[in-house]
Amino acid sequence: MLSTVPISSNKNHVIPRVLRLELPSQNAIPLLLDSPHSGTYYPEDFGYSLELAKLQQNEDNHVNELYGLAPQYGAALLEALFSRNYIDLNRAADDVDPEVVDAPYPGARPSPNSKLGRGLLWRLMSNGDAVYNRRLSVAEVKARIESYHRPYHQLLAQQLRRLHREFGQVWHINCHSMSSVSGAQSPDGKVGVERPDFVLGDHFGTSCEPAMTQFVHETLEKMGYTVDDNVPYKGAELTLAYSKPALGFHSLQIEINSKLYMNEETREKNAGFDKLRGNLTSLVTQLSRFVTSRVVKDVHAV
Ligand SMILES: [Zn+2]
Secondary structure (H helix, E strand, O other): OHHHOOOOOOOOEEEOOOEEEEOOOOOOOOEEEEEOOOOOEOOOOOOOOOOHHHHHOOOOOOHHHHOOOHHHHOOEEEEEOEOOOOOOOOOOOOOOOOOOEOOOOOOOOOOHHHHOOEOOOEOEOOOOOEOOOOOEOHHHHHHHHHHHHHHHHHHHHHHHHHHHHHHOOEEEEEEEEEOOEOOOOOOOOOOOOEOOOEEEEOOOOOOOOHHHHHHHHHHHHHOOOOEEEOOOOOOOHHHHOOOEHHHOEEEEEEEEEHHHOEOOOOOOEOOOHHHHHHHHHHHHHHHHHHHHHHHHHHHHHO
């Protein structure tokens, strides 16, 4: 599987059932969006025991489509095609919950997410439902990492490095959606907390320059949305792994309240979808101006 990812790609790229990368056909800017949780493919060897419809409640459905016009405005768009329930791209490869495997996992470093049953391999849904009635073998976990987790991370890292090489800095938006209300296993601390329209996560000011978070925050507020920063979602592995603001690698997570664009039960788009998509396209065009102005300013400053 590793060999299917090009060493340095500047072309659109698809690994069937794993990922899809769309690059702008012209006027590229150093802005990359990634949607790790909107995939809906369930690999045959998943072996879950929960009802499929309940597992699907955990997907960030349609987020790829909400940002789907981004490449027309110069940004690259990477999306996962498989369900995050199979393996979660927004976790480190060693974030293995000891209770999900049938033997000690070599080099496991379970994070607090694993302790909530939502590590690299989710064991519990947000409402506490169990995903499996079995434990996974170490070989199974390693195969999921090699075939799904590693190619995505490798391609994301390559693209960020490529844009950084070309422009001197790169801005990365990690795109998600969240339930409108917290569940038992959510990080909110209690059940039933109503979420704002958007939550921006920059790991409390450490994964991107503060100006980026502020720009996105203000742009969304001007559109009439309620926006919080870092609570309850401060960002996770994808905004942590490749960010280094001091060296010009900026990553920001955006969580959208699902009820703005879909029926949270059926996961079907609702009447709000088109308006939200228009506003997110506008956010991308405004970000494109933000990014361009900073690249130009930095070139002049040298
Ligand atoms: Zn997500």
